[in-house]
Amino acid sequence: xxxxxxxxxxxxxxxxxxxxxxxxxxxxxxxxxxxxxxxxxxxxxxxxxxxxxxxxxxxxxxxxxxxxxxxxxxxxxxxxxxxxxxxxxxxxxxxxxxxxxxxxxxxxxxxxxxxxxxxxxxxxxxxxxxxxxxxxxxxxxxx
Numbered sequence: 729x730x731x732x733x734x735x736x737x738x739x740x741x742x743x744x745x746x747x748x749x750x751x752x753x754x755x756x757x758x759x760x761x762x763x764x765x766x767x768x769x770x771x772x773x774x775x776x777x778x779x780x781x782x783x784x785x786x787x788x789x790x791x792x793x794x795x796x797x798x799x800x801x802x803x804x805x806x807x808x809x810x811x812x813x814x815x816x817x818x819x820x821x822x823x824x825x826x827x828x829x830x831x832x833x834x835x836x837x838x839x840x841x842x843x844x845x846x847x848x849x850x851x852x853x854x855x856x857x858x859x860x861x862x863x864x865x866x867x868x869x870x871x
Contacts (some may be wrong), residue, residue, distance in 0.1 A: 737839070744834075767798055768796055768798055768799040768802060768821070769796050769797045769798045769799070770792070770794060770795050770796055770822065774802050774852050775852035776849075777796070777799075777802045778805040778848035779790065779800050779844075779846075779848040779849045780792070780843040781805045781806075781808075781809040781810075782805070782809045782841050782844050782848065783801070783845070785809040785810065785812060785818075785841065786808070786809075786810055786813045786814070788806075789806045789807070789809035789813070790810055791808035792805075792806035793807060793809065793810065793868065796857045801852065801855045801857065801871055804857045804867055804871055807866075807867035807870045807871060808844070808859070808860060808863055808864055808867040809841075809844070809865055811842070811863050812837070812863050812866055813837075815863060816833060816834070816837040818822060818834055820833050820834065832847045840860070844860065
């Protein structure tokens with residue numbers, strides 16, 4: 729293609745946005761199927777970078793959002809990680825006076841974050857974005 733990149737729906741189209749998939753190799757005769765769509769501004773493969781956004785959700789997610797400009801898949805997961813951590817923090821602060829509720833919220837968020845990390849790693853091959861309901865919808869609008 730003349731522009732050097734192409735546009736594809738992310739994953740199986742379940743998120744409703746178009747994502748730019750940038751091929752890191754300009755010469756199509758030497759294109760490796762594994763490299764298409766995986767170029768990032770940060771020199772880390774999206775299969776590692778997307779789950780890394782959830783590792784320390786607010787901090788790592790914000791760093792990825794600020795540094796990553798090319799890969800929509802990674803940015804979607806970074807936004808979802810940041811928004812999810814803010815929601816967990818707000819609910820935990822609002823319900824701090826109820827015994828054990830903040831603890832249960834944080835335990836549940838730990839498991840949800842683990843699922844999100846696993847899905848971000850697993851779905852990086854197909855660029856399918858795993859959404860957390862309303863949080864995922866809001867993250868889509870931020871990208």
